[in-house]
Amino acid sequence: MINPAYNKNILIFLLSSIGLIALPHAYHLPLPVFGFFAVLLVWRFLGVWQPQRLPKGLLLLLVSVGGLALLYSQHSGILGRDAGTSLFLIALGLKLMEIKSERDLYLVNYLAFIVAASQFLYEQSILMAAYILFVCCVLFATLVFINSYVANTRVALKKASVIIAQAIPMAIAIFILFPRVEAPRWLLFNQQQQAKTGLSDSMEPGSISDLGLSDELVFRVKFTGAIPPPQLRYWRGPVLSQTDGKRWTQAKDLSYQQRAKATFSGTVYQYTLLMEPQDKNWVFALELPAALPKTLRQNAVLQLLSVDALNQRTEYSLSSYAQYNTGASTPQEIQQAKQLPATPSYKMKQLVRQLGGFDSTPEVFIGQLLTHFRQQDFHYTLTPPLMENNPVETFLFETRYGFCSHYASAFVTLMRVANIPARVVTGYQGGELNAVGDFLEIKQAQAHAWAEVWLDKQGWIRVDPTAAIAPERIEKNIDINQLLPGGAIHYVAPSSEAQAAFNWLQKTRQLWGNVDYSWQRWVINYNNANQSHFLSSFGIEDFKDMVYWMGAIIAVIVATLSGFLLYQKPTTVDHTLIVYKRFLKKLAKAGFNQGVGEGARDFAERIKPKLPTHAPSIEEITEAYLQQRYGVKASAVGLQHLKTLVNHFKI
Amino acid sequence: MTLKERFGLDRFLLGERTVDGQPLVLNQRRIFILPTQRGLGFVFLIVILMLIAFVYNNNLAYMLAFLLGSVFFITILHTYKSLAGLTVQPGQSTAVFAGDSAAFKLIIANPTAVERQHLQLSLKTTSSFHLNAHNKAHISLPEHTHTRGWHTIGTVTLSSRYPLGLFRAWSPIRFNTKVLVYPKPVSQHIPFPETGVSQGLQGSFKKGGDEFYGLQDYQAGDPIRQVYWKAYAKGLGLFSKQYGNENTAEIWLDFNHAPGHSLEERLSYVCRWVIDAEQAGLRYGFILPGLRLEPSNGQAHYRQCLEALAVF
Numbered sequence: 028m029i030n031p032a033y034n035k036n037i038l039i040f041l042l043s044s045i046g047l048i049a050l051p052h053a054y055h056l057p058l059p060v061f062g063f064f065a066v067l068l069v070w071r072f073l074g075v076w077q078p079q080r081l082p083k084g085l086l087l088l089l090v091s092v093g094g095l096a097l098l099y100s101q102h103s104g105i106l107g108r109d110a111g112t113s114l115f116l117i118a119l120g121l122k123l124m125e126i127k128s129e130r131d132l133y134l135v136n137y138l139a140f141i142v143a144a145s146q147f148l149y150e151q152s153i154l155m156a157a158y159i160l161f162v163c164c165v166l167f168a169t170l171v172f173i174n175s176y177v178a179n180t181r182v183a184l185k186k187a188s189v190i191i192a193q194a195i196p197m198a199i200a201i202f203i204l205f206p207r208v209e210a211p212r213w214l215l216f217n218q219q220q221q222a223k224t225g226l227s228d229s230m231e232p233g234s235i236s237d238l239g240l241s242d243e244l245v246f247r248v249k250f251t252g253a254i255p256p257p258q259l260r261y262w263r264g265p266v267l268s269q270t271d272g273k274r275w276t277q278a279k280d281l282s283y284q285q286r287a288k289a290t291f292s293g294t295v296y297q298y299t300l301l302m303e304p305q306d307k308n309w310v311f312a313l314e315l316p317a318a319l320p321k322t323l324r325q326n327a328v329l330q331l332l333s334v335d336a337l338n339q340r341t342e343y344s345l346s347s348y349a350q351y352n353t354g355a356s357t358p359q360e361i362q363q364a365k366q367l368p369a370t371p372s373y374k375m376k377q378l379v380r381q382l383g384g385f386d387s388t389p390e391v392f393i394g395q396l397l398t399h400f401r402q403q404d405f406h407y408t409l410t411p412p413l414m415e416n417n418p419v420e421t422f423l424f425e426t427r428y429g430f431c432s433h434y435a436s437a438f439v440t441l442m443r444v445a446n447i448p449a450r451v452v453t454g455y456q457g458g459e460l461n462a463v464g465d466f467l468e469i470k471q472a473q474a475h476a477w478a479e480v481w482l483d484k485q486g487w488i489r490v491d492p493t494a495a496i497a498p499e500r501i502e503k504n505i506d507i508n509q510l511l512p513g514g515a516i517h518y519v520a521p522s523s524e525a526q527a528a529f530n531w532l533q534k535t536r537q538l539w540g541n542v543d544y545s546w547q548r549w550v551i552n553y554n555n556a557n558q559s560h561f562l563s564s565f566g567i568e569d570f571k572d573m574v575y576w577m578g579a580i581i582a583v584i585v586a587t588l589s590g591f592l593l594y595q596k597p598t599t600v601d602h603t604l605i606v607y608k609r610f611l612k613k614l615a616k617a618g619f620n621q622g623v624g625e626g627a628r629d630f631a632e633r634i635k636p637k638l639p640t641h642a643p644s645i646e647e648i649t650e651a652y653l654q655q656r657y658g659v660k661a662s663a664v665g666l667q668h669l670k671t672l673v674n675h676f677k678i
Numbered sequence: 679m680t681l682k683e684r685f686g687l688d689r690f691l692l693g694e695r696t697v698d699g700q701p702l703v704l705n706q707r708r709i710f711i712l713p714t715q716r717g718l719g720f721v722f723l724i725v726i727l728m729l730i731a732f733v734y735n736n737n738l739a740y741m742l743a744f745l746l747g748s749v750f751f752i753t754i755l756h757t758y759k760s761l762a763g764l765t766v767q768p769g770q771s772t773a774v775f776a777g778d779s780a781a782f783k784l785i786i787a788n789p790t791a792v793e794r795q796h797l798q799l800s801l802k803t804t805s806s807f808h809l810n811a812h813n814k815a816h817i818s819l820p821e822h823t824h825t826r827g828w829h830t831i832g833t834v835t836l837s838s839r840y841p842l843g844l845f846r847a848w849s850p851i852r853f854n855t856k857v858l859v860y861p862k863p864v865s866q867h868i869p870f871p872e873t874g875v876s877q878g879l880q881g882s883f884k885k886g887g888d889e890f891y892g893l894q895d896y897q898a899g900d901p902i903r904q905v906y907w908k909a910y911a912k913g914l915g916l917f918s919k920q921y922g923n924e925n926t927a928e929i930w931l932d933f934n935h936a937p938g939h940s941l942e943e944r945l946s947y948v949c950r951w952v953i954d955a956e957q958a959g960l961r962y963g964f965i966l967p968g969l970r971l972e973p974s975n976g977q978a979h980y981r982q983c984l985e986a987l988a989v990f
Binding site for chain 2: 108130133134137140141143144145147148151155156159160163167170171173174175176177182186187190191193194195197198201202205208339550551552553554581585588589592593
């Protein structure tokens with residue numbers, strides 16, 4: 028057979044699969060590195076038809092040095108995810124230039140598998156996994172190709188697919204049972220590039236003229252019991268109590284002042300929160316969380332923070348109560364919640380007075396103010412006019428167009444003018460119920476701002492002024508898919524759950540969302556803790572059990588596959604021949620052997636003269652045998668007859 | 679088979695001794711499997727993938743490593759399957775003169791419904807082939823011969839690395855098949871011994887007369903101008919035109935009259951005589967110490983003489 032390294036079909040196959048395996052890196056790696064690789068790949072492709080064009084000797088050395096220099100200039104080292112990936116990619120590219128033997132083909136193939144694994148360091152979606160699985164199939168097909176005497180693309184691809192399909196059950200069993208050990212921290216090269224920008228730690232409503240709505244997922248929540256109604260789905264984030272009139276920021280000191288414990292009553296909601304990677308360590312719990320896992324802590328303004336960075340998907344089990352009393356506050360906190368940038372203007376005081384801010388109880392004033400928002404000409408919009416100077420007053424008295432931040436900041440300012448402690452709370456509100464997986468998906472678009480007012484004995488009370496002006500915003504979700512820039516805001520109709528059955532698109536999206544949720548939860552996020560929790564539900568408690576079970580399951584799979592693969596149909600048994608052979612055996616004992624290639628009839632004719640007494644029975648048996656074996660009248664009776672004849676035949 | 683025999687290294691390296699001429703079925707007892715160098719490289723690859731998965735705590739990289747690991751395991755079965763069920767049977771092997779390559783013929787049959795993509799049969803040289811379901815392949819394995827006598831076929835190895843080349847399944851097979859090797863005839867034509875040969879025939883043995891009396895299977899050593907090319911062109915095989923003299927003379931080819939110093943050299947001369955005499959269509963008698971064959975000619979006589987020389 029000719030050297031497979033010069034077989035055009037094999038090379039084209041291998042190079043195509045390498046192109047496929049490297050393709051997604053175009054989005055991940057620095058352009059010069061990927062460009063360098065692409066040039067090498069194209070060069071090698073041309074080399075399939077014109078091998079004399081491939082670099083040799085000095086040129087090859089220069090190309091290699093160029094590759095190394097490029098690597099050094101881009102990453103200055105080989106440690107870390109990007110640098111390591113670039114290293115393997117460039118090594119693969121350079122090795123392509125030098126395919127001389129079957130061994131080189133294998134080396135290139137193995138390097139391609141490493142590059143395939145490096146794709147997962149950047150993206151772990153189902154689609155990526157399916158893509159890599161497909162490319163692995165092509166890589167294995169290349170190996171089949173190399174090892175076939177007659178190369179055939181279809182046969183090679185089929186064989187590779189069959190092998191992979193048979194390998195998957197075992198791979199899953201090992202995946203579930205293989206003990207996960209967390210890598211020591213110094214070994215972790217995890218970079219924070221996966222994190223997404225979420226809520227900001229400040230708010231400046233006057234300077235925003237177009238609130239971008241993103242469909243990007245922030246977190247998912249799966250409830251073990253009842254799901255809270257939409258108007259209770261407030262996911263608490265940073266609390267902003269410091270303002271300069273335009274900009275709201277967190278209080279400088281959020282340290283863990285000794286404050287009274289909150290008391291809870293009413294319905295308890297138990298849920299699991301699956302946070303997508305974030306660049307901040309904020310965890311958005313349902314107001315108000317009671318029981319916390321150890322990896323979380325709560326700051327002075329009742330916001331949850333994770334101890335570790337949230338640069339990968341993390342899961343928390345929490346429970347929250349809808350009714351709560353935050354308990355006594357500290358003087359600093361109250362002081363902070365009354366802070367105003369300057370003495371309020373006459374107009375503001377006039378408005379507060381008009382609404383009973385100075386002479387009635389806080390509850391009455393709050394009610395009056397919300398009524399004011401509702402009855403006066405206030406509008407909810409995502410594209411408000413810019414309010415550069417004194418945004419609160421401009422909003423209240425002139426433009427009257429704004430979104431949640433405008434309402435929350437105006438509300439809190441008016442409360443403070445009336446000497447009632449108040450602060451802005453940011454976070455997320457709502458969440459889309461995935462009917463398939465029965466969990467809530469909270470997206471960037473559901474970012475929200477509301478207010479908290481301090482009432483004696485009741486503690487901090489949530490007031491959402493946006494609900495007064497646009498209750499739909501609270502009870503329904505903004506339908507991002509229908510939202511046009513500058514256009515009217517559509518809300519998902521309340522009967523959406525009924526309509527969903529008819530809405531194919533919606534259903535598909537939810538189904539996909541559910542699949543993705545399960546994927547994230549059970550595959551990507553299957554770590555040490557998850558594993559021991561999952562396995563202990565089967566009674567697998569320790570390392571030893573895991574190894575035993577793994578061995579047992581692999582054995583079962585191998586046994587099943589062996590049976591399936593190695594079972595060969597028994598060759599059809601020719602009963603006639605067996606009986607005839609018994610006859611031959613009897614003759615052989617008497618010293619008469621059928622010659623090689625001698626037919627039954629010839630044999631009979633040859634021995635009949637030597638055994639005159641047996642001649643008739645020999646004749647009869649031979650005829651019966653020929654009739655039964657080659658004749659048209661073969662039957663079970665005929666076989667039985669032959670058997671009887673042979674049994675009675677004695678020498 | 680006793681346990682000791684079953685685990686004998688001999689069986690692993692040389693294969694089991696087999697019954698003469700019977701087809702041999704390759705089964706789990708005769709097929710061995712070990713990873714190849716590429717297979718070990720593949721294990722190293724899996725280790726690297728596991729390391730990447732561990733360092734980056736990446737479950738999908740783990741999954742890929744486990745998938746490759748499973749593929750590695752499953753390839754054992756597939757490689758085994760590429761040999762299992764085949765039957766091997768020795769074919770008819772023809773005798774040769776020392777110095778020529780003896781072709782050991784083997785018939786590899788595939789009675790199963792599985793197509794065999796790539797098989798390798800090796801003795802001194804390796805021959806690769808492909809075998810369809812319910813099909814047979816006749817493979818000749820050439821082996822160079824140096825000495826006359828009976829040559830036993832060595833251990834023939836049937837192997838396959840299909841599908842991925844990570845494992846090699848092989849089955850060493852020993853057959854009792856023998857090939858007879860005649861002495862190497864001396865290259866130059868020499869005159870026949872004087873005994874009982876009329877002088878007048880001395881010159882005509884080369885021509886072999888000019889009366890055509892029939893065709894005969896081509897024999898190594900037949901003059902090329904006697905080859906019946908028309909039949910060959912029709913694909914009927916190689917035949918030699920045979921010419922003879924009506925009044926064929928008798929000669930005696932006596933070992934004792936052969937020139938040469940050593941036994942082998944003298945046997946080579948006698949061998950040359952036998953070939954030439956048969957070609958000339960003479961009736962020749964044959965004398966070796968302890969053996970005397972009455973003058974005759976034809977293939978059977980010719981073979982008998984050469985065999986006697988080979989085993990002398």
